Amino acid sequence: xxxxxxxxxxxxxxxxxxxxxxxxxxxxxxxxxxxxxxxxxxxxxxxxxxxxxxxxxxxxxxxxxxxxxxxxxxxxxxxxxxxxxxxxxxxxxxxxxxxxxxxxxxxxxxxxxxxxxxxxxxxxxxxxxxxxxxxxxxxxxxxxxxxxxxxxxxxxxxxxxxxxxxxxxxxxxxxxxxxxxxxxxxxxxxxxxxxxxxxxxxxxxxxxxxxxxxxxxxxxxxxxxxxxxxxxxxxxxxxxxxxxxxxxxxxxxxxxxxxxxxxxxxxxxxxxxxxxxxxxxxxxxxxxxxxxxxxxxxxxxxxxxxxxxxxxxxxxxxxxxxxxxxxxxxxxxxxxxxxxxxxxxxxxxxxxxxxxxxxxxxxxxxxxxxxxxxxxxxxxxxxxxxxxxxxxxxxxxxxxxxxxxxxxxxxxxxxxxxxxxxxxxxxxxxxxxxxxxxxxxxxxxxxxxxxxxxxxxxxxxxxxxxxxxxxxxxxxxxxx
Amino acid sequence: xxxxxxxxxxxxxxxxxxxxxxxxxxxxxxxxxxxxxxxxxxxxxxxxxxxxxxxxxxxxxxxxxxxxxxxxxxxxxxxxxxxxxxxxxxxxxxxxxxxxxxxxxxxxxxxxxxxxxxxxxxxxxxxxxxxxxxxxxxxxxxxxxxxxxxxxxxxxxxxxxxxxxxxxxxxxxxxxxxxxxxxxxxxxxxxxxxxxxxxxxxxxxxxxxxxxxxxxxxxxxxxxxxxxxxxxxxxxxxxxxxxxxxxxxxxxxxxxxxxxxxxxxxxxxxxxxxxxxxxxxxxxxxxxxxxxxxxxxxxxxxxxxxxxxxxxxxxxxxxxxxxxxxxxxxxxxxxxxxxxxxxxxxxxxxxxxxxxxxxxxxxxxxxxxxxxxxxxxxxxxxxxxxxxxxxxxxxxxxxxxxxxxxxxxxxxxxxxxxxxxxxxxxxxxxxxxxxxxxxxxxxxxxxxxxxxxxxxxxxxxxxxxxxxxxxxxxxxxxxxxxxxxxxxxxxxxxx
Numbered sequence: 001x002x003x004x005x006x007x008x009x010x011x012x013x014x015x016x017x018x019x020x021x022x023x024x025x026x027x028x029x030x031x032x033x034x035x036x037x038x039x040x041x042x043x044x045x046x047x048x049x050x051x052x053x054x055x056x057x058x059x060x061x062x063x064x065x066x067x068x069x070x071x072x073x074x075x076x077x078x079x080x081x082x083x084x085x086x087x088x089x090x091x092x093x094x095x096x097x098x099x100x101x102x103x104x105x106x107x108x109x110x111x112x113x114x115x116x117x118x119x120x121x122x123x124x125x126x127x128x129x130x131x132x133x134x135x136x137x138x139x140x141x142x143x144x145x146x147x148x149x150x151x152x153x154x155x156x157x158x159x160x161x162x163x164x165x166x167x168x169x170x171x172x173x174x175x176x177x178x179x180x181x182x183x184x185x186x187x188x189x190x191x192x193x194x195x196x197x198x199x200x201x202x203x204x205x206x207x208x209x210x211x212x213x214x215x216x217x218x219x220x221x222x223x224x225x226x227x228x229x230x231x232x233x234x235x236x237x238x239x240x241x242x243x244x245x246x247x248x249x250x251x252x253x254x255x256x257x258x259x260x261x262x263x264x265x266x267x268x269x270x271x272x273x274x275x276x277x278x279x280x281x282x283x284x285x286x287x288x289x290x291x292x293x294x295x296x297x298x299x300x301x302x303x304x305x306x307x308x309x310x311x312x313x314x315x316x317x318x319x320x321x322x323x324x325x326x327x328x329x330x331x332x333x334x335x336x337x338x339x340x341x342x343x344x345x346x347x348x349x350x351x352x353x354x355x356x357x358x359x360x361x362x363x364x365x366x367x368x369x370x371x372x373x374x375x376x377x378x379x380x381x382x383x384x385x386x387x388x389x390x391x392x393x394x395x396x397x398x399x400x401x402x403x404x405x406x407x408x409x410x411x412x413x414x415x416x417x418x419x420x421x422x423x424x425x426x427x428x429x430x431x432x433x434x435x436x437x438x439x440x441x442x443x444x445x446x447x448x449x450x451x452x453x454x455x456x457x458x459x460x461x462x463x464x465x466x467x468x469x470x471x472x473x474x475x476x477x478x479x480x
Numbered sequence: 481x482x483x484x485x486x487x488x489x490x491x492x493x494x495x496x497x498x499x500x501x502x503x504x505x506x507x508x509x510x511x512x513x514x515x516x517x518x519x520x521x522x523x524x525x526x527x528x529x530x531x532x533x534x535x536x537x538x539x540x541x542x543x544x545x546x547x548x549x550x551x552x553x554x555x556x557x558x559x560x561x562x563x564x565x566x567x568x569x570x571x572x573x574x575x576x577x578x579x580x581x582x583x584x585x586x587x588x589x590x591x592x593x594x595x596x597x598x599x600x601x602x603x604x605x606x607x608x609x610x611x612x613x614x615x616x617x618x619x620x621x622x623x624x625x626x627x628x629x630x631x632x633x634x635x636x637x638x639x640x641x642x643x644x645x646x647x648x649x650x651x652x653x654x655x656x657x658x659x660x661x662x663x664x665x666x667x668x669x670x671x672x673x674x675x676x677x678x679x680x681x682x683x684x685x686x687x688x689x690x691x692x693x694x695x696x697x698x699x700x701x702x703x704x705x706x707x708x709x710x711x712x713x714x715x716x717x718x719x720x721x722x723x724x725x726x727x728x729x730x731x732x733x734x735x736x737x738x739x740x741x742x743x744x745x746x747x748x749x750x751x752x753x754x755x756x757x758x759x760x761x762x763x764x765x766x767x768x769x770x771x772x773x774x775x776x777x778x779x780x781x782x783x784x785x786x787x788x789x790x791x792x793x794x795x796x797x798x799x800x801x802x803x804x805x806x807x808x809x810x811x812x813x814x815x816x817x818x819x820x821x822x823x824x825x826x827x828x829x830x831x832x833x834x835x836x837x838x839x840x841x842x843x844x845x846x847x848x849x850x851x852x853x854x855x856x857x858x859x860x861x862x863x864x865x866x867x868x869x870x871x872x873x874x875x876x877x878x879x880x881x882x883x884x885x886x887x888x889x890x891x892x893x894x895x896x897x898x899x900x901x902x903x904x905x906x907x908x909x910x911x912x913x914x915x916x917x918x919x920x921x922x923x924x925x926x927x928x929x930x931x932x933x934x935x936x937x938x939x940x941x942x943x944x945x946x947x948x949x950x951x952x953x954x955x956x957x958x959x960x961x962x963x964x965x966x967x968x969x970x971x972x973x974x975x
Contacts, residue, residue, distance in 0.1 A: 018856075064875075064960045066808070066967065067882060104849070129878065133869035140868060143908070147916040155916055159908075166904050170897040177881045177893060 002045045003057045003073040006083065007121045009041070010034055010090075014113035017106055024105070028098040031109035035091035035116065042087045051077050051463040055126065055189070063130070068185035073124040078318045078464035082245055083123040085325040086238045088449065090116040093230035095442050096333055100340070102149060102228075111141040115234065122242045128176045128186040128250070132169070135246075138239060139165055142231065150226045157219075157226035164219040168209035175202025179254070193254055200258035203251055204266070211243035211299045213266075214273035224292035229336025232288065236295045237329035243299070244321045247306045248314070259307070266307050267393060271400040273300035278407035282414065286345040287335040290415050291328055294371065297404055298324045304397055305386035311465070313389020319461040320382030323370070323453065327379065330367045330446040337439055338419065342427040347415075352424030357434040361420050363443055370450050372412040373405055378453035385461060492553050494543060495560035495610070498536040498568045502575075502603030505532025506596045513592020521591045529595035530579045533602060537572035540565050540606070544965070550972045552612060556674050559612040559742075561972035566811060566965055567609040567738035570818055574730035575602040577822045577947055581829050582723035583940035590634055597634075598727065601627035605735040609742075613673040614663040614696075617739065621659065621703065624735065625652050628728060632720040644719025651712040652702065659699025665692030666747075675747035684750030693748055693755060697762075700743070704736035706762050706796065707769035710789045714777075717785035722832060725781060726825035729788050730818035737795050741810055745802065745973050752802055759800040760892055766793030767899035774906045780828050780839045783906055784821065787865055790903060791817055794880050797892055801883035807970030809879035812963055816864060816872025816955040823948025824861040827854050830941055841913050848914035855914050857945045864952050866907040867900050872955030 013034035017027045049056060058074025075083065094112050102108040118141070121134035139162065147158040178199050180186040194200070209216040224232045252259060277297030284290045302324065305317030338353075338360075339345045354361040373379035383405060391398045424430070435443075453460065493500075509525045516524045543565040550561035578598060587594060604624025611617040629652060633645020667673060669689035670681035683689050698709060705713040717725045744755055770790030777783035795817075798810035831839045831847060831854075848855030864871030877900065884892040955962055 062960065064963050066805075066963055067879075133874065136869045136874070140863065140870075143911075144915060147912065155912065158912075158916075159905075162904065162908060163901070167901050170901050173878070173900075174881065174890075174893050174897045177878065177885050178890065181882050181885050 001057070001059060002041065003075060003124045004059050006038065006041055006045070006087070007073065007117050007124060009117070010038060010113040010120075011117035014110040014117070017110040017113065022106065027106045027109045028101075031094050031113050032098055034113060035087070035094045038087045038116065038120075039091050042084050045075075046080060046084060049075070049077070049080055050466070052466040058126065060126075063127075067180065068187065068190075069129045069180075070127050070187060071130060072126040072187060072189065073121070073130070074126055075124060076249075076464075077466050078248060079123045079245060081318060081322055081460050081464060082241050083120050085241065085322050086119045086123060087116065088445070089237045089325055089329045090119065090234060092329065092333070092442050092445060093234050096230040096233075096336065097228075099438055099442060100228075100230075100336075104148070108145070108149065111145050112230075115141040115145070119234075119238055119242070123245050126188045128180055128188060128191075131188075131246075131250075132173060132176055135172075135242060136169055138242065139169075142235065142239065145231045146223065146227045149228045149231070152226075153222065154226045157222035161219040161223040164209050164212075164216065168206035168216070171202040172206035175199045175206075178202075188249065188254070191254065193256055195255075195257040197258045197261060200251065200255040200262070203246065203255070204262070207243040207246040207251065208269075210246070211240055211303065212296060213300060213303060214269045214276060214296075217273070217277075217296050220296055221289055221292045224295070224332075225286070225288045229288075229332050229339070232291075232336075233329040233332035236291070236332065237325040240295065240299055241321050241325060244302060244306065244317065247303070248317075252306070263307050263309065263393070267304060267390070267397055270300040270303040270307070271397050273297065274304065274404045275400055275407075278404045278411065281411040282407060284411075285347060287338065287347070287415055287419065288332065288345055290411055291331045291335065294408065294411060295324070295328055297408070298328075301383065301386055301401060301404065304390045304401065308386065308389035308393055310389045310392055312385055315461040315464055316382050316385025316387075316389055318464040319378065319453075319457055320386060322460050323379045323382045323450070326446050326450050326453075327367065327370050330443055330450075331371065333443055333446075334364055334367060337435065337443075341432065342425070344427050347418035348425070349427045350419050350425040351422040351428065352420075353428050354420035355424070356431060359435045359440065363435065363440075363447065364420060365416060366447055367443075368412045368416045370454075372409040376454060378450060378457045381454075381457035381461070489555045492551070492560060494539075494546070495551075495553050495558065496607075497539040498543065498572065499603045499606040499610070501536045501539055502532050502572075502599045502606060505529060505535075506599040506603060509592055509596040509599060513596065516592070522587070525592045525595035526579055526583050529599050530576055532599050533572045533575035533579060536602065536606060537569050537576065540568035540572055544569065544969075547972075548968075553610075556676070557613050557616045558610045560610070562965075562969040563738065563742060563807075563811075563972045564610040566969040567734055567814075568606045570734045570814055571602060571605045571609070571731045574727060574734065574818050574822055575599070577826070577944045578723050578727035578731075580940045580944035580947075581726055581822070581826045582721075584833065584938035585721070585723060585829070590636075594631070594634055597627045597631045598724075600624075601631065601727070602731065605731055608735050609738045611739060611742075612675050613677075614666065614675075615673050617743070618656070618660055618663060620739075621699075622656060624732075625656065625703070628652075628724070628732070631724045632716055634724070635721050638719075640719035641721065642719075644716045647712050647719075648716045655699050655702025655709065658695050658702070662692040662695025662697075662699060665689070665695065668692075675743060678747040679749055684748070690751065690754065693751060694758070696743065697740070697755065697758060700736055700740045701762060704733055704740065704792050704795075705785075705789050706792045707766040707789055710766070710769065710792075713789060714773075714782045714785040717788070718779055718781045718838075722781070722825055722829040726822045726829070729784065729821040729825060733788065733792065733795070734814045734818060737792075737799070737810060737814065741799050741807060742973060744799065745807075756800045756802050756887075759796050760889065763793045763796035763800060763892065764895050766790060766796060767895055771899045771902040771906075774903070777906070778840045778842065780841060780844065780910070781825070783841070783910075784824055784828070787903070787906070788821060790899060791821075791865070793899065794877065794896060797880040797884045797896055800889070800892065801880075801887040803883065803887060804967075804970050804974045805879075805886050806883040807973055808963060808966040809876075809883040811966035811969055812872075812879050812955075812959070813876035815962060816876050816952055819948045819951035819955070820861045820864045820871070820873060823857060823945055823952065824865070826941060826944045826948060827858040827861070830854050830938065830945075833938070841909055842917075844910060844913040845917040846914075848911075853942065854945060857949045858914060859911055860949055860952055862907040862910050866904050870956055871952050872959065873952070875956060875959050
């Protein structure tokens with residue numbers, strides 16, 4: 001029941017916002033309340049969750065029986081964490097939207113709420129077709145949000161984004177059909193394992209596009225720079241984690257043979273993506289492009305962890321997914337605020353903003369420290385676990401990962417110095433207000449989450465795959 | 481007495497009632513065109529036609545309920561079964577929505593004739609789907625086709641409409657002739673007309689019969705606008721009055737596919753190796769041609785015409801599976817498809833009435849914000865046609881892919897998937913126009929057309945769009961009961 005509420009509360013709120021003619025300002029308020037109620041419900045659920053157990057808060061109803069499709073939702077430890085990331089980031093993104101006071105507010109807030117619900121749906125799905133439905137449903141609001149409220153080249157960005165994603169999704173649909181018909185069920189809990197490499201590739205490519213992984217990242221920069229910043233925060237912070245969920249929930253347990261077969265290829269691609277993304281991030285001319293390519297690197301790192309073939313790597317991947325979600329959300333939201341205050345995110349025209357703006361400097365610096373995974377931060381813990389996990393597959397991957405940590409430090413410090421220090425940019429006024437309390441309200445909770453995780457990273461990494469012995473977790477009865 | 485010596489067959493009036501109801505209504509409306517005063521004629525004809533379609537739909541439902549086992553009618557020339565009854569319900573529903581779309585179109589002349597012909601076409605289709613021998617098949621086909629030829633050309637003051645009527649008449653007539661020729665060859669090979677008798681004749685590998693089968697399939701493919709026999713579709717869809725286009729897109733497809741599936745599975749089961757391959761090839765052709773040609777269209781009605789060609793391809797995937805799952809997939813697919821195409825043409829009709837001219841993708845610009853309900857509905861129809869979730873379009877695609885995969889034809893699934901990706905471009909092009917294209921010059925220019933800037937209120941059209949939207953979304957959420965209906969219907973053919 002809790003899961004169903006978590007999925008459909010924001011969708012119901014979206015329908016209200018769309019259909020009921022609320023007075024101006026109310027739809028934002030309603031979205032805000034629904035989004036934070038969502039966080040509250042999740043916290044309540046997380047507090048009562050048995051982290052040593054299997055699938056929980058599950059609900060199951062037949063949807064159409066002749067193909068064996070059901071509405072089946074529920075959470076494992078790791079997916080509960082991903083859902084938590086989703087509700088927190090979405091709530092703050094909605095708060096950002098309220099702060100910015102987007103025009104066409106009813107359409108806007110409805111779409112944001114709908115997006116929230118469908119993301120939670122993805123993380124809760126225990127049926128392939130339901131997963132696919134939510135996976136696709138996510139795309140609809142993103143498409144409109146970017147296409148209507150995005151930057152000047154938004155339409156081109158949406159076309160690339162949609163074509164990449166849908167090409168992946170359609171391959172996945174073919175794989176779902178093939179898997180479901182040959183297994184006589186679409187349930188992730190009831191189905192067995194498949195040895196078919198082609199079916200696996202259909203899933204893997206869809207997830208690789210969503211993440212994105214190296215050869216499938218063509219949509220990344222345009223989508224992340226042309227979106228409204230709060231949508232970019234959701235895209236890179238949360239939507240990309242649908243790929244993480246897919247890899248962990250579908251690829252690993254259902255395709256053990258193909259995973260072994262393709263492990264080397266995927267690890268090499270991920271290592272290349274990590275190095276490539278980090279190098280590109282260092283050469284980008286504006287804040288959002290840096291975060292975009294940094295995301296490519298970080299997602300590749302997470303995939304290294306997932307395919308490390310060890311429990312350590314997986315734990316690290318889940319922890320780092322949460323870290324990266326929070327960090328990229330905070331960075332995109334800050335980038336949005338900087339763009340709004342100074343009219344640009346280009347390094348050439350920014351600089352010297354630290355003078356007289358201690359709060360901005362502190363927040364950006366703190367977020368930067370998390371991005372570059374300073375020892376002691378939760379990001380460091382995540383990366384360390386991933387690298388330790390992948391070390392068993394070959395020291396080369398770990399070496400690339402360690403080198404990428406250095407690159408991360410370089411590009412993050414470049415952002416910080418280009419915005420805060422150096423000569424004052426022509427768009428930065430000498431005396432301008434610092435971050436105000438309403439802006440702080442949007443970013444501080446994310447930073448607090450990061451600090452809390454730094455104190456106790458084991459909250460996520462030690463509570464993701466409870467109750468399972470051995471090297472890989474068993475999810476819903478099928479042990480790889 | 482001479483008459484006493486002729487043994488008249490027993491007539492099952494209930495089985496014929498959907499077709500008869502529509503024929504009756506057609507007659508009443510036609511009389512109304514003469515007897516009812518001009519000022520009241522529109523309301524009278526439209527109301528009677530709507531009532532006729534609703535009655536036919538209800539009778540179809542009753543027929544479905546009471547036809548658990550298929551029975552032959554009137555000397556085995558017709559069938560009473562759930563397959564036909566379900567198709568009749570969908571056809572009648574499409575007709576009712578088409579009447580609603582036509583309601584607000586203020587026709588100056590041929591008001592009575594318009595609705596009379598619409599009802600006659602519906603009656604012909606209801607008759608057609610029950611056909612159980614080649615003679616009734618041809619009779620039904622001509623019956624609804626002739627009504628549609630006239631309907632397409634009914635706007636005699638528009639050259640495009642006349643062009644559409646003429647093109648449809650010539651190419652449709654050509655298709656009918658091919659079908660008739662094929663029927664003659666099959667009769668020549670077997671000496672039988674009934675579907676079951678043809679199957680039982682044991683002449684499956686007679687070259688004459690095989691050629692006849694190919695020709696019959698071609699004739700039906702003309703009606704269903706299956707590529708490469710689709711060339712009339714864009715011109716006719718564009719030129720015909722929009723309410724007629726909507727009816728043709730939805731109901732003709734349902735009728736043609738229901739009959740095609742029945743004919744192939746009951747009359748030619750021994751040739752299945754042959755015709756499944758042929759149908760699969762037609763499916764690939766439709767998917768390729770329909771989607772690629774739709775990419776280049778600027779006129780929305782032409783775009784939707786090519787989109788209907790591509791949907792014919794998806795339906796053929798289900799036909800080619802030749803299984804109970806395929807039959808179920810086909811019938812299920814037809815329901816959201818009919819709703820989406822009716823709804824999309826209804827929105828086009830709304831825009832046409834507002835702008836008083838043909839609707840291009842450009843002239844939809846900004847409609848999503850100006851007319852939120854129509855915009856959101858069109859958004860849903862386009863997403864549904866593209867196979868996005870929350871619409872029956874997605875599950876329809878899933879079903880036809882499942883049927884093809886179940887048959888072992890994974891490559892057909894791949895073709896379908898690639899076609900879907902291509903189709904996104906033009907469906908989302910409409911969405912882009914609705915919401916992301918302000919295009920001030922265009923909007924400013926368009927504002928001139930309707931007086932006062934606000935379109936006339938048209939509750940019937942809103943109702944048509946709302947009904948289509950409800951079916952499009954409802955068939956996603958409540959797929960289970962629909963599939964159960966389709967399951968029982970398909971079971972009639974595989975009994």
